Amino acid sequence: MAKKSAVERNKRRRRLAKQYSDKRAKLKAIAKNASLSMEERFAAQLKLAELPRNSSPNRIRNRCELSGRPRGFYRKLKMSRIALRELSNQGLVPGMVKSSW
Numbered sequence: 001m002a003k004k005s006a007v008e009r010n011k012r013r014r015r016l017a018k019q020y021s022d023k024r025a026k027l028k029a030i031a032k033n034a035s036l037s038m039e040e041r042f043a044a045q046l047k048l049a050e051l052p053r054n055s056s057p058n059r060i061r062n063r064c065e066l067s068g069r070p071r072g073f074y075r076k077l078k079m080s081r082i083a084l085r086e087l088s089n090q091g092l093v094p095g096m097v098k099s100s101w
Contacts, residue, residue, distance in 0.1 A: 002068030010061050013054045020055035024048065 030036065030044035053059070062073045064080035072081040079087075088096040 002063065002070065004068075006070075007063060007068040010063055013060050016052055016055040017057045017060060020051055021057070024051060024055065027051075 027044045027048040031041050031048060033041065061070050062075065063070050064073060064083050065078045066083040067080060069080040069082065073079070074081065074084060077084060084093065087093050089098065
């Protein structure tokens with residue numbers, strides 16, 4: 001089980017990223033628009049830098065929904081390999097069978 005503080009910090013980052021996504025997208029569009037003047041683009045870049053650092057989506061860490069584990073994460077299932085194995089051994093994942101050869 002991961003530290004509760006790390007899981008909560010990640011939840012806060014997800015919430016901030018969602019909250020600021022529209023504002024961040026507008027400022028990025030202005031900053032990348034080549035038809036605008038250099039001053040307008042630079043001002044948009046400064047406003048983008050003033051936004052909270054944790055509102056950036058690339059600061060979000062993929063974590064297991066069950067255990068909070070950050071490594072060995074399956075995106076499609078939103079869980080770690082260990083949690084997936086435990087659930088499949090209990091027969092809770094349909095179609096998944098323990099392999100043996």
